[in-house]
Amino acid sequence: MLSFNLSRLFIVIFFSFSLFVTHSVHAEEVVVYSARIEQLIKPMFDAFTKETGIKVKYTTDNEGALLARLEAEGKNTPADMLITADAGNLWAAAQAGLLKPVQSEVLERNIPAHLRDPQNEWFGLSIRARTLIYNTKKVKPAELSTYENLADPKWRNRLCLRTSKKVYNQSLVAMMIAQYGEAETEKIVKGWVANLATDPLSDDTRALEFVAAGKCDVTLVNTYYFGRLMKKDPNLPLAIFWPNQNNGGVHVNISGAGITRHSRHEQAAIRLLEFLSSDKAQNLFADVNMEYPVNPSIKPDAFVAAWGDFKQSAMNLAKAGELQTAAVKLMDRAGYR
Numbered sequence: 001m002l003s004f005n006l007s008r009l010f011i012v013i014f015f016s017f018s019l020f021v022t023h024s025v026h027a028e029e030v031v032v033y034s035a036r037i038e039q040l041i042k043p044m045f046d047a048f049t050k051e052t053g054i055k056v057k058y059t060t061d062n063e064g065a066l067l068a069r070l071e072a073e074g075k076n077t078p079a080d081m082l083i084t085a086d087a088g089n090l091w092a093a094a095q096a097g098l099l100k101p102v103q104s105e106v107l108e109r110n111i112p113a114h115l116r117d118p119q120n121e122w123f124g125l126s127i128r129a130r131t132l133i134y135n136t137k138k139v140k141p142a143e144l145s146t147y148e149n150l151a152d153p154k155w156r157n158r159l160c161l162r163t164s165k166k167v168y169n170q171s172l173v174a175m176m177i178a179q180y181g182e183a184e185t186e187k188i189v190k191g192w193v194a195n196l197a198t199d200p201l202s203d204d205t206r207a208l209e210f211v212a213a214g215k216c217d218v219t220l221v222n223t224y225y226f227g228r229l230m231k232k233d234p235n236l237p238l239a240i241f242w243p244n245q246n247n248g249g250v251h252v253n254i255s256g257a258g259i260t261r262h263s264r265h266e267q268a269a270i271r272l273l274e275f276l277s278s279d280k281a282q283n284l285f286a287d288v289n290m291e292y293p294v295n296p297s298i299k300p301d302a303f304v305a306a307w308g309d310f311k312q313s314a315m316n317l318a319k320a321g322e323l324q325t326a327a328v329k330l331m332d333r334a335g336y337r
């Protein structure tokens with residue numbers, strides 16, 4: 001009798017415990033793996049929690065480590081959402097089967113079609129423009145026109161570029177392949193290499209510093225690096241130029257997000273994704289890194305807006321992923337290190 005009661009007690013305890021566990025698994029929270037650093041995501045997560053009561057837990061690391069982790073964890077991953085920069089990275093995550101498609105009218109309304117995956121597995125949340133920056137003492141803006149014009153011999157020993165190992169340049173060249181075809185793009189990239197004033201540099205900031213110091217006259221960087229440097233030292237002889245305004249538009253890329261294939265809080269995660277595309281979050285999401293909102297009804301922050309309006313490329317950024325391998329091979333053939 002006693003043992004019967006004890007085992008009944010055990011059963012009751014067991015079921016109460018499993019109910020508790022089940023309940024806490026379904027508690028309102030979203031787990032995010034982010035390649036964007038804490039200061040670029042926390043303000044939006046806080047705003048989301050304040051509005052919805054849904055908690056956001058996050059881990060930050062570089063995109064390679066996060067993709068490897070998602071892959072290794074498989075269906076046991078605690079992650080519901082992946083946030084990273086560059087469509088090339090988001091495309092790779094989708095290609096590896098780590099994301100799942102999301103049908104959402106809110107996302108379709110808030111995010112222009114070229115800034116999200118045609119299969120709905122990733123969505124752009126902010127725009128970064130990869131544009132030309134020149135030394136104002138050495139270049140007149142009228143001398144500049146397009147990305148391809150930087151291959152002209154008039155720029156011999158005047159160009160600085162970041163290394164081709166960075167996904168930003170791989171995506172840029174991939175999008176050029178989509179626009180001009182492979183043969184024409186290879187000619188352009190060879191022309192760039194012939195015009196280099198120095199070996200390719202480790203990062204965008206270094207390229208800007210070289211231009212500011214007069215070691216080269218023009219470079220190709222993401223606008224927020226220019227913004228950071230100019231906020232630190234407004235007197236640097238640097239200015240922005242928007243290329244290809246009559247011919248394809250400025251190359252843009254995104255930082256963005258997708259819902260993981262094995263998300264356990266899918267509805268809450270979609271709510272977070274929709275929130276990040278909303279008016280309220282779009283300002284924050286772009287402003288924290290001096291980027292542009294993807295949502296065209298939202299204005300960029302005043303410091304960024306002062307750089308002027310520009311026409312952006314309207315080609316779907318999935319091309320940056322699809323043509324990435326071709327771009328890497330092309331840059332290698334062209335001697336772009």
Ligand code: FE
Pocket residue numbers: 222
């Ligand atoms: Fe960056």
